[in-house]
Amino acid sequence: MFDMVGAWDEGLDDAQLSAATHGDGPLVVVAGAGTGKTRALTARVAWLLERGVAAERILLLTFTRRAADDMLARATALIGAEPGTRRPRGGTFHAVAHRYVAAYAASLGLPDSFTVLDPGEAADLMDLLRGQHALVGTDVRMPRSATLVEAYSRCINTQRPLREVLAVDYPWCEPHLEAMADLFRAFTARKRSAALVDFDDLLLYWRALLGHAELGPELAGLFDHVLVDEYQDVNSLQVDIVRSLRPEGRGLTVVGDDAQAIYGFRGADARHLHEMTERWADTTVVRLEHNFRSRQPVLDLANAVRPVENGQQLELYSDRPPGARPRLARCHDTPAEARAIADGVLEAHARGVALRQQAILVRAAHHSDLVEIELSVRRIPFRKYGGLRFLEAAHVKDFVTAARLLDNPHDEIAWFRLLRLHQGIGPARARALVAQLRPGSDNVLAHWPDAVAAAPAATRTALSGTFDGLVAARTRSTAGERAEAVLGVLRPLVTARYPDAAARLEDLGRLVDSAAGIDDLRGWLAELTLDPPRSTGDLAGPPHLDEDYVVISTIHSAKGLEWSIVHLPHVIDGAFPSDMALKSPAGLAEERRLFYVGVTRARDELTLYAPLRMPHHRHGRDDRHSFAPASRFFDAAAMATLEIEELTPVRERVPAGPATPVEVDLAPLWR
DNA sequence: GGTAACTGGGTTTTT
């Protein structure tokens, strides 16, 4: 038994307690926003450990690795296990899948040196292959490579045939059905031959391992308990995996809230949460409705906009002292909105609310553009999460690409990218050079001299430098040294390629620093791909305690988090809800759930902003927006929970012009 | 034939 450090059940309410101490039968915890779901789950892990379940026989699947680490740390702290002792297993579906795929690579027919392809690289591969599949040309609208990857991924994640996916989600692509099917076949074949594994493959391979007659039961038998967080956001592939892990439902706990299902675009379906009770008749459902986070006026709005269509009725209530009603600020235009937000942040800061207790949550990353400018002008520090991520920056991709080649020289995409980085090498010559290297053959690097000889004279010095650098990098023993050597290869290329090379090299320097002390470069790269830094600041290590900054985040990335004060800009039809999503009732429903997630992040104060004009949308595209506060979110009952505030524009007063003309004379300069 | 430099049009959300 363990020493009890603090009672794991301290402060739990009855519902949380019954979830934590539930026996072995299938358990569904329907947890409204802010109802202490993480606490309940953590307490359950602690309870299981206390009952003598071995730590390593518990598997915790969460949405982000951060959530898993957080929960594992809290659970082990609760039961007082010493650090370094056996810990529960856990991580995201993809990260855990990666572990199994790496462990059983040989059984899956993969070389140990396989590399994990991020969606951007998958798109590059699609581009490389599409030429052979009648998917190029300018006469009719062709799907972009990112769209191709999306459609492919949707087929995998929903396990629906391409024909159906195109009909429902990409009707304008239907004429290309045959070509796309061909392309997708070639895509999977090429991934196989080049030892490339994309995100979807990780899940497919894990499922295949679990489905194997002998290995499957053995893998499932490693665990007594499987706990899955955010179950409303799993797709059918993940459901298959969970069912293989717990075929009888014994020892299965899932936690979720169908009103917070916001990943439909990724193949997730909240119906999986409801189907638990249908699949296993002995499923226990525990509902958490007591909100520990927000004040009641915020919850009044949340309850008013909570979607009810699927029947999980749930009414959030709070014991906290009541506070101000959420405000709906109607602003003149988007610059006025940005000023109002900055005003609000400073005003709250003056009242003693730290910047880190304040967040600006947006539907789409670019919705905060003007706010970011306004904050910068007023010297209010901020950090942005979600949206364009660090790993998508061109120079970071260049680095990761080059580093991968050390382990997997058969990665054509990587060669293609690295070669094009050289002055004088474009797509055509890069393709020719890749052909010279013959990826897939025994010793790829041995073909390099031939390739260099075949390249234009002006490029040979640089190419040789890259070649020698890579060969030298391969001889380094530690991951840190290897990363350093890769940076050495890239430095001249990045310097020549990007006008702002200094800043980019600084980024890469930080990346290389974070690789110091790692012993496995390949694993580090895979982890970087699966769980990339969420903001550029993340690489600098844990922030200093005295560092204070406002958080700007997409609502998607803000899931599970909370702040004292939350600002929601652009709450107008067309922006939020996004006009991209309004084509279908399902799309609008998801926008509504997203709004619900945004609203319920606020502990104390919430302000929604409705700019009445969008001057920064160019020439006449304004008509896409109705400029009304998001009417589709607010019915009369919801409006009644709001304090409406009109922010009238303040016109700057300037004195009238003088009677005598004001002149500008440049003539002296030219004398 | 192939690359670089420029121009104009478009932009959801993420493991």
Added chain:
DNA sequence: CCCAGTTACC
């Protein structure tokens, strides 16, 4: 700000 399409140079 990124991509595609165009044009001017090697």
